[in-house]
Amino acid sequence: MNILEQFDHIETIEPSAQWNQRLMQRIDKTSQHEEKPLGRNLIRLAVIFLLAFNLFSFTKSYLNDKALQDSIVLKNIATEYLITTNSY
Amino acid sequence: MMTNETDFLIKLKSGDKQAFADMVTVYQKTVINICYRFLLNKEDAEDVSQEVFIEAYHSIRDFRGEAKLGTWIYRIAVSKSLDEIKKRNRKKRISSVGKTLGIEFISNLLVGSERPDKSIEEKEGYSMLLKTLGKLPENQRIALTLSKIDDYPNSEIAEIMEVSLTAVDSLIYRAKQNLKAILNQNPPE
Numbered sequence: 604m605n606i607l608e609q610f611d612h613i614e615t616i617e618p619s620a621q622w623n624q625r626l627m628q629r630i631d632k633t634s635q636h637e638e639k640p641l642g643r644n645l646i647r648l649a650v651i652f653l654l655a656f657n658l659f660s661f662t663k664s665y666l667n668d669k670a671l672q673d674s675i676v677l678k679n680i681a682t683e684y685l686i687t688t689n690s691y
Numbered sequence: 692m693m694t695n696e697t698d699f700l701i702k703l704k705s706g707d708k709q710a711f712a713d714m715v716t717v718y719q720k721t722v723i724n725i726c727y728r729f730l731l732n733k734e735d736a737e738d739v740s741q742e743v744f745i746e747a748y749h750s751i752r753d754f755r756g757e758a759k760l761g762t763w764i765y766r767i768a769v770s771k772s773l774d775e776i777k778k779r780n781r782k783k784r785i786s787s788v789g790k791t792l793g794i795e796f797i798s799n800l801l802v803g804s805e806r807p808d809k810s811i812e813e814k815e816g817y818s819m820l821l822k823t824l825g826k827l828p829e830n831q832r833i834a835l836t837l838s839k840i841d842d843y844p845n846s847e848i849a850e851i852m853e854v855s856l857t858a859v860d861s862l863i864y865r866a867k868q869n870l871k872a873i874l875n876q877n878p879p880e
Contacts, residue, residue: 606823606874607867610839616727618719619737626715626741630748 703751715744718761722768728836729772731817739775743768762850769833826873827866834862
């Protein structure tokens with residue numbers, strides 16, 4: 604039997620006895636997921652807030668460190684050139 | 692049951708469970724058989740046909756009624772079946788990489804167990820059929836597959852594929868010619 608003939612002879616199938624029941628269970632499951640958008644949105648908001656807070660803390664501490672280091676460098680330069688705060 | 696499609700659609704869109712159950716009763720057999728013709732595996736066809744109705748249930752509010760309800764559902768069935776075929780192909784690719792790397796359990800995990808209800812000859816036959824059909828361009832495959840469903844007129848296929856009737860005739864003709872050419876190049880052992 605060639606491929607085309609084989610294609611012609613594929614039997615027609617009937618849904619199994621549990622097909623309808625399983626379909627309704629799956630629909631109920633997906634509907635329950637859809638009915639809880641508030642909870643999911645709250646989780647999303649919390650995650651976004653945490654990420655933003657972390658980013659803010661990281662940036663703040665990075666800028667502080669940088670300012671501190673700049674100040675140390677300036678102090679070192681001042682010491683090297685014997686400029687004291689009392690010079691003026 | 693479905694005396695007036697407009698009234699029926701209103702019920703469906705308002706979430707009437709009985710209307711949905713009626714819709715399932717009317718279209719279930721054709722949907723399962725469309726999926727089966729594409730997937731050639733009863734379990735997969737049942738699973739994908741359920742996904743078709745789940746999608747229909749959730750997106751019925753977006754159905755504008757430009758096509759017949761049946762045509763819309765069959766379109767979802769074709770699209771879901773093709774998605775499943777693509778998913779299978781992806782799994783096969785990952786599985787073959789797993790085999791190449793010697794990680795057999797990955798391929799077993801992804802491809803799953805063989806169907807126990809089919810004879811080896813039938814399984815091999817279907818796999819050859821699937822392989823050959825997979826070589827056809829997608830639109831030719833869709834047209835040919837739908838044309839093989841019992842009593843399914845080409846005018847319906849044209850509506851599902853959103854092409855003209857002449858285009859469907861031409862796609863089916865070219866699909867058959869291509870299949871013959873593929874089989875001549877690689878005759879089944």
